[in-house]
Amino acid sequence: MAGDATATRYHRIQFRLGLVSFALGVGYIVAVLATGGAASLAGAVDEWPWWAQVALIAAALGIAHRVLLAPLAWLRGWWLPRRYGLLHQSLGAWLGDQAKALALSALLGLAGVEVVYALLRATPQWWWLFAWVAALALYVLLAVVLPVWIVPLFYRLTPLADETLRARLLALATRVGAPAIGVWVADQSRKSRTANAAVVGLGRTRRILLFDTMLGFAPREVEAVLAHELGHHVHHDLWRGLAAQGVLTLVSFVVAAIALSAGVGWWGLRDLSDPAGLPWLAIVIGAVGLAAVPLGNAYSRWIERRADEFALRVTDDPQGFIGAxxxxxxxxxxxxxxxxxxxxxxxxxPAIDRRIARARARR
Ligand SMILES: [Zn+2]
Incomplete structure (x- = not known):
C-alpha cells in the first residue's frame, strides 16, 4: 500500500535523524567534560556566588547544546513533517511554539539544577533524597497545571459546538464513572493534520479535549477514542505513570549520588557541589533514563492495551474502534x-495493526 510505504519511509528518516541528534548531543556533553570546559568556565567566575556559577554553567551547557542540535530539530520538527504533509505551520509560527516550549523547559531545568546544587551544599549526604522529594512534588504540580496553564499556551480552546456529540460524549464519561464538566476543542488544524484526544484534570475539573482534526470522524469513532482516554482515568493511569516516574527518578538520583562521589576524584572537582561536575551529573542521569526507556515503554504499552480493552468493552463497538x-x-x-x-x-x-487485530478478534 502506498500510504504504508510513505509512512515507513518517513519513520525511517526520522529514526536516523534521531540517532544522529542523540549521538551529537551525547558527544557534545562528553567533550565538555573530557576537555574540562565546564571546569575552566567555573574557574573563570570563581568569585561569583555559587548559584550564579551554577546558572552560568547550566546555561552554557544548555544553550550550546540547543544551538548545536537546532538544524536537526528544524529538519525533524518542521521540514520533514511539512514535506510529508503532516504539518502546515509557517516557520515563524513553528518557531513561536518552539520558543514557548524552550522557555518553559529552560525555566524548569534551571530551577531544578539550582535546587540540586543548593541541596548538594546543604546536605552532601542526603541531597538525593531531598531532591527526589522535590522532583515528586514537581511531577504532581505539572500534572495538575499542565491542562490548565500549559495547554492554552499552545492551543485556543473552544467548547464543542455539536450538541448531540457533546451529550453523547459526556454521557459516556458519566456511564463509566469518570464524569467530565465539558468538551473542549483545540485548534490543532491551524498547525497540523494530526489528530488526538485527551481527558484532562481530575475529579470535578475533569474535561474532555478533542483536536479539531477529529471532527471529521464518525461519532462512534470519536466515542471509541474517548472511551480509551476514559479508560486511563478509570484505571488511575496518571498516578501509575507518576509512580513509575518516581521510581525511575529515585534510581537516577541514587546512581547520580554514587557517580558524583566517584566523579570528584575522576574529574578533579573541588567537592560534590562544584558546578564543574554538572556535565558529569547530566551524563549519569541521562544514561539511567536511557536504560529505562525500554522498560518504561513496555509498561506504557501494557497500560495502553488495557485502555483499548476498556474502550472495546464499554462501547461494545469494535467497528467504531477499528474505524478510529x-x-x-x-x-x-x-x-x-x-x-x-x-x-x-x-x-x-502497541503498533496500530496489533490494536486493530485485537479489536477484530472481539467481533
Ligand atoms: Zn492511551
Whole structure:
C-alpha cells in the first residue's frame, strides 16, 4: 500500500535523524567534560556566588547544546513533517511554539539544577533524597497545571459546538464513572493534520479535549477514542505513570549520588557541589533514563492495551474502534507494523495493526 510505504519511509528518516541528534548531543556533553570546559568556565567566575556559577554553567551547557542540535530539530520538527504533509505551520509560527516550549523547559531545568546544587551544599549526604522529594512534588504540580496553564499556551480552546456529540460524549464519561464538566476543542488544524484526544484534570475539573482534526470522524469513532482516554482515568493511569516516574527518578538520583562521589576524584572537582561536575551529573542521569526507556515503554504499552480493552468493552463497538484506528493511522502517518525490536524498545503504544487485530478478534 502506498500510504504504508510513505509512512515507513518517513519513520525511517526520522529514526536516523534521531540517532544522529542523540549521538551529537551525547558527544557534545562528553567533550565538555573530557576537555574540562565546564571546569575552566567555573574557574573563570570563581568569585561569583555559587548559584550564579551554577546558572552560568547550566546555561552554557544548555544553550550550546540547543544551538548545536537546532538544524536537526528544524529538519525533524518542521521540514520533514511539512514535506510529508503532516504539518502546515509557517516557520515563524513553528518557531513561536518552539520558543514557548524552550522557555518553559529552560525555566524548569534551571530551577531544578539550582535546587540540586543548593541541596548538594546543604546536605552532601542526603541531597538525593531531598531532591527526589522535590522532583515528586514537581511531577504532581505539572500534572495538575499542565491542562490548565500549559495547554492554552499552545492551543485556543473552544467548547464543542455539536450538541448531540457533546451529550453523547459526556454521557459516556458519566456511564463509566469518570464524569467530565465539558468538551473542549483545540485548534490543532491551524498547525497540523494530526489528530488526538485527551481527558484532562481530575475529579470535578475533569474535561474532555478533542483536536479539531477529529471532527471529521464518525461519532462512534470519536466515542471509541474517548472511551480509551476514559479508560486511563478509570484505571488511575496518571498516578501509575507518576509512580513509575518516581521510581525511575529515585534510581537516577541514587546512581547520580554514587557517580558524583566517584566523579570528584575522576574529574578533579573541588567537592560534590562544584558546578564543574554538572556535565558529569547530566551524563549519569541521562544514561539511567536511557536504560529505562525500554522498560518504561513496555509498561506504557501494557497500560495502553488495557485502555483499548476498556474502550472495546464499554462501547461494545469494535467497528467504531477499528474505524478510529484507521483514521488516526492515516492522519498521523503512523507506522502500522514497525519492526518488532523497534516496537519493543521505542513504542509507548502497541503498533496500530496489533490494536486493530485485537479489536477484530472481539467481533
Ligand atoms: Zn492511551
Amino acid at each position: 484506528m484507521e483514521r488516526l493511522a492515516g492522519l498521523n502517518l503512523a507506522e502500522r507494523r514497525p519492526h518488532r525490536v523497534k516496537e519493543l524498545l521505542l513504542y509507548s503504544h
